[in-house]
Amino acid sequence: VALCDAEEVPPAPRPCDVESHFNWKLFWQFLRPHLLVLGAAIVLALGAALVNVQIPLLLGQLVEIVAKYTRDHMGNFLSESRHLSTHLLLLYGLQGLLTFGYLVLLSRIGERMAVDMRRALFSNLLRQDIAFFDAKKTGQLVSRLTTDVQEFKSSFKLVISQGLRSCTQVVGCLVSLSMLSTRLTLLLMVAMPALMGVGTLMGSALRKLSRQCQEQIARATGVADEALGNVRTVRAFAMEQREEERYGAELEESRHKAETLGRGIALFQGLSNIAFNCMVLGTLFIGGSLVAGQQLKGGDLMSFLVASQTVQRSMANLSILFGQVVRGLSAGARVFEYMTLSPCIPLSGGGCIPREHLCGSITFHNVSFSYPCRPGFPVLQDFTLTLPPGRIVALVGQSGGGKTTVASLLERFYDPTAGMVTLDGRDLRTLDPSWLRGQVIGFISQEPVLFGTTIMENIRFGKLGASDEEVYAAAREANAHEFITSFPEGYDTVVGERGATLSGGQKQRLAIARALIKQPAVLILDEATSALDSESERVVQEALDRASTGRTVLAGTHEELLKKGGLYSELIRRQALDAPPPEAPR
Ligand code: ADP
Ligand code: MG
Numbered sequence: 001v002a003l004c005d006a007e008e009v010p011p012a013p014r015p016c017d018v019e020s021h022f023n024w025k026l027f028w029q030f031l032r033p034h035l036l037v038l039g040a041a042i043v044l045a046l047g048a049a050l051v052n053v054q055i056p057l058l059l060g061q062l063v064e065i066v067a068k069y070t071r072d073h074m075g076n077f078l079s080e081s082r083h084l085s086t087h088l089l090l091l092y093g094l095q096g097l098l099t100f101g102y103l104v105l106l107s108r109i110g111e112r113m114a115v116d117m118r119r120a121l122f123s124n125l126l127r128q129d130i131a132f133f134d135a136k137k138t139g140q141l142v143s144r145l146t147t148d149v150q151e152f153k154s155s156f157k158l159v160i161s162q163g164l165r166s167c168t169q170v171v172g173c174l175v176s177l178s179m180l181s182t183r184l185t186l187l188l189m190v191a192m193p194a195l196m197g198v199g200t201l202m203g204s205a206l207r208k209l210s211r212q213c214q215e216q217i218a219r220a221t222g223v224a225d226e227a228l229g230n231v232r233t234v235r236a237f238a239m240e241q242r243e244e245e246r247y248g249a250e251l252e253e254s255r256h257k258a259e260t261l262g263r264g265i266a267l268f269q270g271l272s273n274i275a276f277n278c279m280v281l282g283t284l285f286i287g288g289s290l291v292a293g294q295q296l297k298g299g300d301l302m303s304f305l306v307a308s309q310t311v312q313r314s315m316a317n318l319s320i321l322f323g324q325v326v327r328g329l330s331a332g333a334r335v336f337e338y339m340t341l342s343p344c345i346p347l348s349g350g351g352c353i354p355r356e357h358l359c360g361s362i363t364f365h366n367v368s369f370s371y372p373c374r375p376g377f378p379v380l381q382d383f384t385l386t387l388p389p390g391r392i393v394a395l396v397g398q399s400g401g402g403k404t405t406v407a408s409l410l411e412r413f414y415d416p417t418a419g420m421v422t423l424d425g426r427d428l429r430t431l432d433p434s435w436l437r438g439q440v441i442g443f444i445s446q447e448p449v450l451f452g453t454t455i456m457e458n459i460r461f462g463k464l465g466a467s468d469e470e471v472y473a474a475a476r477e478a479n480a481h482e483f484i485t486s487f488p489e490g491y492d493t494v495v496g497e498r499g500a501t502l503s504g505g506q507k508q509r510l511a512i513a514r515a516l517i518k519q520p521a522v523l524i525l526d527e528a529t530s531a532l533d534s535e536s537e538r539v540v541q542e543a544l545d546r547a548s549t550g551r552t553v554l555a556g557t558h559e560e561l562l563k564k565g566g567l568y569s570e571l572i573r574r575q576a577l578d579a580p581p582p583e584a585p586r
Contacts, residue, residue, distance in 0.1 A: 022329045023340065026340065030116055038105075040105055041102045045160065045168075046164060048102065051091050053168070053176060054091055057176055059302060062088065063299045063303075064297060065299075067299060103161065114149050118145055125338055131371070134373045151327060151331040163318070165314070169311070170311055170318070174311060183290070188311075199275075199319065202268050203268070213261050216253055223247045224247055283304065345412060347434050350433065353431070355439075358424065358440070360521035361389040361425070362552060363385070363425075364384055364406070365420050365421070365422065367420070371414070383419070385406070395556045395557070403527070403556035406556070407524045411437060412433050442518060442547075443524045444508070444515050444544075447531060448510070448511030450510060453494060454491065455492070456491040459510060459513045459517055468491075470517055477516050478509045479512075479546075480512070480513050495507075508529070509543060512540070515547075520551065522552045522553070523553045523554070525554070525556065528555075
């Protein structure tokens with residue numbers, strides 16, 4: 001019975017990633033603070049297992065007494081069995097207590113380790129290069145933080161609790177079995193491994209099926225996720241029915257797989273029930289003949305039965321545990337993989353230029369660059385540009401021409417493949433990146449991203465610890481104060497996920513306030529008004545003009561100039577007619 005109980009659908013597998021090795025050294029670092037508690041848990045678990053080994057023996061003795069009274073009907077049953085019963089009761093109590101103890105300790109260790117691991121992984125993920133995020137899917141990274149840590153934790157707990165207990169019980173019970181009856185034990189030792197072997201084979205086939213099931217479910221979820229996440233596009237193309245059909249087909253496929261799995265599990269359970277019942281019957285039959293031949297006491301047969309059941313259950317547990325260990329190790333490997341990964345561009349470290357000496361002059365010296373995830377494709381080649389301090393320089397070029405790339409290099413999201421970028425004559429690579437991003441450069445992009453919190457917090461994101469007055473001043477400078485105070489909740493208005501409850505122009509002005517609050521010496525405006533309608537463009541542009549005075553400004557423009565008509569758009573139009581588009585803004 002036991003074998004099949006646990007053969008339920010295992011947790012979702014992770015197909016596509018490349019397996020990495022489990023990092024035992026790192027694991028040890030997470031485990032070390034808990035060694036004392038772990039030791040206590042192990043002692044308690046061993047204790048519980050040993051008590052479990054004792055119980056069948058005592059039960060057998062009790063049965064022996066019962067049998068005697070059934071035969072002879074004399075003496076006082078209660079007084080004779082009282083000692084044994086109290087002993088058993090005490091053992092039951094002790095067993096319960098030990099179980100309680102080690103489970104509490106284990107859950108304590110598991111939860112704390114999970115928190116430590118999540119914290120470490122999250123902090124290391126946040127430190128990775130932007131190039132790392134170009135190549136990875138956010139969903140996969142998040143699932144390493146959630147599912148993988150979860151799975152690793154539960155495997156760890158299971159190995160200590162079940163693994164230790166089952167091993168002890170198997171060994172202990174085998175010892176007492178062989179003391180009870182060597183002949184029966186030998187028989188059992190032949191029958192059981194054979195059954196276990198068959199069971200394991202079937203089990204692994206079922207696991208494979210269940211993995212396929214999970215993958216299919218994930219595929220179906222992916223379809224739904226995509227459709228719901230992009231509902232506006234789906235609606236705009238009137239694709240509801242097609243999406244329904246796609247989802248339906250995936251669901252149908254997953255139903256088919258799940259039913260096959262269900263039949264497999266049913267067969268497995270049915271067969272293993274028969275097998276185990278037959279073993280009980282066989283033991284009783286052979287043992288019974290031994291009892292009849294006076295080679296075995298009835299009570300001992302009872303002990304034997306209970307103990308052999310314990311062995312069977314424990315071995316079944318161990319075989320399931322094995323699968324869990326494999327999954328836990330690969331989950332752990334995925335968790336640890338990104339913990340040891342170090343970025344090429346560190347978050348901090350390097351020189352700073354004191355504010356009073358900072359001019360904000362920027363030069364790109366013969367910079368060549370291609371994105372790490374697309375190494376064969378040069379975006380900038382031998383690109384040279386000087387931004388004089390306090391002046392506005394505009395990069396104009398078609399979309400895809402490399403304007404955003406230039407801004408990213410200035411923010412040091414990436415390092416140039418060749419050449420260098422300097423700030424006041426110093427190579428960016430020698431300067432502290434967090435100082436550069438946090439205090440020197442203000443970045444305003446085409447599509448500002450806000451966080452799902454209050455307006456106050458969003459602006460303060462630009463400078464942690466800014467006072468309310470500083471926030472108000474920045475908002476005024478960004479032409480945002482008025483619309484903010486017109487909201488009933490003013491600066492405490494929560495802007496919704498990614499700022500969804502604001503208009504484009506309002507979002508952009510908050511982004512400007514957020515950039516201005518750090519009073520940056522250098523301002524990057526990456527097509528900051530191109531996504532706006534002309535009315536909000538006017539207020540935003542006004543804020544930008546005000547923000548630009550006295551700062552070094554790198555502005556990327558294409559749309560704005562196009563919209564204005566005039567010479568630029570005419571140039572672009574002609575160029576498009578007679579030549580392929582330029583590689584990079586020059
Ligand atoms: P612009 O801002 O002028 O429209 P970009 O700097 O965004 O142009 O893009 C320049 C080129 O680099 C484009 O061909 C684009 O496909 C490519 N590119 C942009 N971002 C990435 C990225 N993260 N990874 C790889 N290629 C990129
Ligand atoms: Mg761009």
